[in-house]
Amino acid sequence: MAAERRPLVAGNWKMNGLKASIGELDAVIAAASGVGRCDLMVCPPATLVAAFAARAAGTPVAIGGQDCHAEMSGAFTGDIAAEMLADAGATAVIVGHSERRTYHEESDAEVRAKALAAWRAGLTAIVCIGETKDERVAGKTLEVLGVQLAGSLPDGSTATNLVVAYEPVWAIGTGLTPTAADVAEAHGFIRDRLMARFGAEGEGVRVLYGGSVKPSNAAELMAVANVDGALVGGASLKATDFLGIAGAYR
Numbered sequence: 394m395a396a397e398r399r400p401l402v403a404g405n406w407k408m409n410g411l412k413a414s415i416g417e418l419d420a421v422i423a424a425a426s427g428v429g430r431c432d433l434m435v436c437p438p439a440t441l442v443a444a445f446a447a448r449a450a451g452t453p454v455a456i457g458g459q460d461c462h463a464e465m466s467g468a469f470t471g472d473i474a475a476e477m478l479a480d481a482g483a484t485a486v487i488v489g490h491s492e493r494r495t496y497h498e499e500s501d502a503e504v505r506a507k508a509l510a511a512w513r514a515g516l517t518a519i520v521c522i523g524e525t526k527d528e529r530v531a532g533k534t535l536e537v538l539g540v541q542l543a544g545s546l547p548d549g550s551t552a553t554n555l556v557v558a559y560e561p562v563w564a565i566g567t568g569l570t571p572t573a574a575d576v577a578e579a580h581g582f583i584r585d586r587l588m589a590r591f592g593a594e595g596e597g598v599r600v601l602y603g604g605s606v607k608p609s610n611a612a613e614l615m616a617v618a619n620v621d622g623a624l625v626g627g628a629s630l631k632a633t634d635f636l637g638i639a640g641a642y643r
């Protein structure tokens with residue numbers, strides 16, 4: 394029997410949001426009990442994690458970080474340990490986002506180390522993978538995804554300690570999305586790899602789609618086989634849009 398995977402709609406606020414932005418979280422919390430068929434998560438910038446986690450405590454909305462260092466502590470100016478995110482109330486952390494891989498030159502090995510750090514702190518690791526436009530045009534999408542999965546996912550991945558986010562780099566913030574068939578191919582490939590490596594646990598790992606998800610296209614994208622929710626960037630900054638996306642699971 395196929396694994397039951399409860400969908401997750403997670404908002405990645407990236408480098409956006411000030412203290413006053415907590416009103417958007419309040420609006421998500423207020424509507425959360427009506428969004429019965431998926432989990433909700435908001436990943437604000439690190440400066441807001443503690444305040445957001447305090448506000449969301451006892452509600453169905455989880456709070457996550459956007460990145461963590463692989464080490465627990467030390468002389469790493471400007472970095473944040475997974476333990477610090479957990480201490481602030483986060484229950485998950487995004488690692489290996491393409492913006493980290495591109496602007497901070499993070500390798501698969503570094504992403505894997507960060508995922509292990511997330512587990513060490515008791516956090517779920519949301520590991521991002523995805524091909525560039527050039528790689529897609531060259532017909533290398535699945536090859537790239539295979540390499541990223543093999544290098545970025547630690548041994549010991551389970552349905553509860555890991556979420557994978559498939560985010561084609563060319564679809565992020567561009568308004569472009571792959572066709573439903575392309576999403577199905579990528580997610581089917583990721584599922585096969587997860588099951589081949591982690592067995593039944595791999596079948597239970599949620600695989601999110603990310604890249605220009607909006608209320609207007611969410612229902613079509615979320616209906617694709619092996620799409621277990623969304624990692625939302627720009628559209629997560631407004632509660633109405635974020636909730637509109639989660640509405641695909643009403």
Ligand SMILES: O=C[C@H](O)COP(=O)(O)O
Nearest residue numbers: 405565566604605626627
């Ligand atoms: O983490 C989120 C993704 O990068 C998607 O961003 P976007 O929804 O603005 O395209």
